[in-house]
Amino acid sequence: MNAEIKELELVISHLDTCYELGEDCLHPITGDKVSDKEYDYLRSELQKICPSSHIFNSVTSSKATSTAKKVIHNPPMTSISKAIGSIEKRNETLKSFLKDAIENLQYSPNEIESKFVQSFKRDGVAIALYYENGKLVRAGLRPRDGINGEDVTENVQYVEGVASQLWEYNKEGDRVKFLPINCCIRGEIQCEKSVFKEVCENWQNPIYGLDSKPKNARNYAAGSIRQFKNPKVTFSRNLSFTAYSILSWSSKDKDFNVAPFKTEIERSQYSNSILKIPFVQVRPFRYKDLETLEKISSTLNYEVDGAVISVNNLEDAEQLGVHGDSSTGNPKAKIAWKFQEEKFEVTVKEIIWSPGRTKITPVLQFDGVLIDGTTVSQCTAHSLGFIDGTSEASFGVPITRGSVIEIIKSGEIIPKVVKVVQTSRNQLVIPHSCPCCKQRLEIKIGETGKDLVCSNQKCGERSTAGIVHYLSTIGVKGIGESSIKDLIDLDLIQDQSDLYELNLQDLISAGFSPRESRLFLARLFFCDNPTDKTDEQLEDFIEKAESKLIDVPAAHFFASLGIPGCGKTAGQILINEFKTFRAVFAATEDDLKEIKGIGEASAESIISFFCENNEMIDKLLEFVNPVSRKIGKLTGKTFVFTGSFTEGKQYWENKISEIGGNISSSISSKTDYLVVGDSAGSKLEKAQKMKISSISVQDLQNML
Template sequence: MTAPAASARRAEELRALLRHHAERYYVLDDPEIGDDAYDALLDELRGLEAEHPELLTPDSPTQRVGGTPVSSLEKVTHLLPMLSLANARSEEELRAWVGRMRNHLAREGIDDPRFEYVCEPKIDGLAISLLYRDGILERGATRGNGEVGEDVTHNLRTIPSIPARIAVADGEDPPALLEVRGEVYMSLPDFQALNERRAEAGESTFMNPRNAAAGTIRQLDPRLAAQRPLSMWCYGVGAMEGARFTSHWDSLRWLEAHGFRVNGDVVRLGGEDEAVARCLAWQERRGGLDFEIDGVVVKVDDVELQRRLGVVGRDPRWAIAWKFPPTTAVTTLRNVLWNVGKFGDLHPFAELEPVHVGGVTVKMATLHNEEDLARKDVRPGDEVIVLRAGDVIPQVVSPAPHAAERADRAPVPRPPARCPVCDTPTVKPEGAVFTRCPNVVCPGRQWQLLKHFASQGAMDIDGLGEKQVAALQEAGLVRTAADFYRLTPEALEALEGVGEVSARRLVDAIAASRDRPFGRVLFAIGLEEVGFVTGRSLAQQFRTIDALLAATPDEIQQTPGVGPIMARRIADQLADEDRRALIADLRAQGLRFEEDGPPPGEGPLSGRTLVLTGTLPDLTREQATERITAAGGRVTSSVSKKTDYVVAGESPGSKLEKAERLGVAVLDEAGLLGLLEP
């Protein structure tokens, strides 16, 4: 049966609208409509396709939820090999690579070639090839051995940032064939949230984001992939018909203009000195990224020079990977010890034979949780592999090779039967992931809550770190967070090592924290499920603590980013008598439990979109974002024609270049502060 012409036209119109809005959201980070409006369009299309199945197309946005599982992953041969990269680990090695290219071209009759380079972050994910015919995604495959990979199209279709159809302008024909190459990855915040959800559900956790991405892409059931937060950065093209690029940079700009996600920090540079400086800069900033990279890829930009340089073995002569210094080492695990978390959960950590890793000496490392400890099967006396990536807490990755073959291995470590801090018998309810200390006044648990309250992301009390919190707790001066605000300089001076000046400074810092906004206070009091973003969302949704305390789970669920299970847990915690007593005490101490700023969408920056880049003189990225959103504005991560202002600090990178190219207004910190004035 043929669908009515009006239904067919509406289905095609809806597909076009949904593709457009998906690109705005997932690729450009610049949405034009809200989630509710997008979902309404998607529901309308689902209804039409259900009523008229003949309207369903393979590239329909409704298919991203995951279709029928496949029985196996079929092997596919790449149209062009996906080559590997030679490595450079120092400035000298990168300059030697440039010298080798010059020598090779000299033998080809090209003397003194002028090289321009494109520098790209080397994403630590899974290399993928996307094959489009006449603009429609036909196949997606893993790199495999470079010649032959596995067909994982069923899973790649579920990733929102991968276009099912190439976005072309009116009157423009897509290439007859285009292979797009990139890296599928999982961001660090998404990885952490995924592992937390899996742990709570009693499922195994992933070792790192790369394993999570690779494991997801190779699943047989696409419904599993659809549930996991994957994304993709595109870094080049392979085989193509109907398109031609004279430079690698042009190919990236074309991909970006046609719906593909290209990392905003990719830059084109004029010489090897700039390339070296760029690699060193990435090496310094890697610990502050929200995704993992293990190096920088440097490519010759000119496609004709690439062709003349050719390939040696399996490596292109025209590209190289600047690999960062090793962040792993092997040492002996002395013992497995246990910490008490702020909600009573017990977390294992490793006491190590001191070892030098990533520029520091490591004596302790995390073992994450008891399920992860069991999976890794590391025991006291084993040689273990320790990882330290950027500024992340060192972690034990696995036993060293052959460690499990020792005949005299220690017994498998188990969670303690009694709390290591308060000696209360521990419990592990049926179906729970964590063994817990049930004592709500356990000093270890209280210390974690107090430390969290004072931390930089919460109340940000300068000078009140974990050692100071422990000293105050041990002296009996602080039992709950409200006790911080009752401290006096005289009481602090009685503590060992605290003088008159430092005591006064700490009291002043505590007093200054009373001005922290409502959302920060909600985050600081230590509610399970409530992070910095959720705390701010709750504050904006309910405006006052009284309204939040009176809210039902259904009402809490209306908050952006809060689901039904989270809403129930938040409501249960806010109904607890001790929690309400703490809130009342903090309120009496003058903390802010009302949202003073304008409702979302109101204020001096109402309707304005801003992008932050570089390091500002006085404001952190978090503080600037908070000020902007409090003024009714919106902060996105990428620059587009819809961006109203780019706020640029020191080392702004390519976002500033793109702003200047698009004619977007650029402000410094002083200019931003001027806009924030009502």
């Protein structure tokens, strides 16, 4: 154990020194490059086995000394604790952070969402700006020891968003009042992604004064602010500053010596709207928003590497104190939830073509890489247009056997191609026959580019996926893909219309138990809570249901057909126009083209689908009755749903549509009711702000 501690201490100290000197962080024993993530991991390992290690006495254990002029940070610029690793691990760390803070501050556990806030953690160069009597007097970068920062006072005046004086502004953006304040404003210096892209494209332009193409935005920002010989170079580098904290507020003037904010949210608003100093957006903490933040993070115009969760009340945060050393320890009121951002370079070994409902999807295979504890060895290449480099979403070059690509883990475990690092001389081999049914494949041009499709309407894979899509779109729950596949393989069904001719004996002969068979049919006919019912009750239900048509909202029925590019929205437009599904079914291509919101491509694909599936649709209409929006109690009322529902959202949407109500996915001024289920989302807050009635499922039931 002792040897292990010693080794970890040695490695961390060595890495801190490399970092301080601006050198590559190479592992002193293996010589491998150590990523930030691995570094964080080493520290957390040491924390586990030896929390009292001298390493934790300061935020760095660097042995280096730098000759640049220094700014002494007071209070020290500490870092914050991190939740890293797999989702489970991060959740565990976050939960224990919340639990400790709640206990210490005697919050009630159900106050989490009102007592904590979240914001993006920007990945830039951390800096502290010091103001005296309202004027910027010093600026220093964050060093690993948190105290002796490099002095960049001259450079920061060339960074957008850095104020040289503190003023109060009015709404029009005019200065109203000078603020004779002493304070420290901390934030991140970054180069926006769009700016960085431009720099990379024109890096040889002498105005930038660059020797080589910059590696990434963070490196570029760090190099650009650290222009000590000629601070003016910083000006041409187009950097921007975003604050994340304002502290040590004081003033000799009594009218100003109390900070005009008490919480994280107020501070952010004050900075953005009164001081006009860009400040990170701070919002109430929502546990389940973390994954959404991670998902949208790549679409932002600036780099982020996580989210920061903080105690909202600044006084409470101070009250909590710090971990370890009283002056350099991390604050207990904050935690960084780190996003997974690791990229992996892999070489494509094989491309397999996977048939689905609407097209054949190319899948890239490569030697497995370990991502977050999961071995990943394949990754979708979306469509023919993506892989041959012709679609808009593609990289403009073909991906073939031997191509080197960069992948990231996106969402939970699904990897995604983010870059073609190197193309290969191998030709892209496009198959001519379907891997499933061996029939001829065709190239179709869809809205997103070239797609490879099977010419066989009854292709097995296509049918399975088509039937599963049909069932889920009309709101049937509990009938899985594997059951459908079995029934197709046994030739009991070919398309969705055959489902309604199945009887108990068919299902039992296919290997379902008698109970499973009854449940299958009951579900097909929208039985409520079938598992609570006895066999006898189920059989009664099935018998009655089989004797009448199944009502399905016409727009949903249209969408359930799975016509490429035509979902519920297109369905609703058509039903509004033609009134019934049968009228849509009888329409000509010219009729359809005329409809606003449909367009030529969709009209064409609807007609060709109707022609090819004429018989199937006719047969389906013998069992299913597509009901147009009836004039009913809810005509003219628009409903939005948030949260989860025991019966499924689809169930309630159908009920509402049946009596004339509209369904919308987002809250707007047109919304009449928000139906709130379990663990409601941000829509609830929005609805409350907009004074839109929120109702429970029980309320909804009463309206029906």
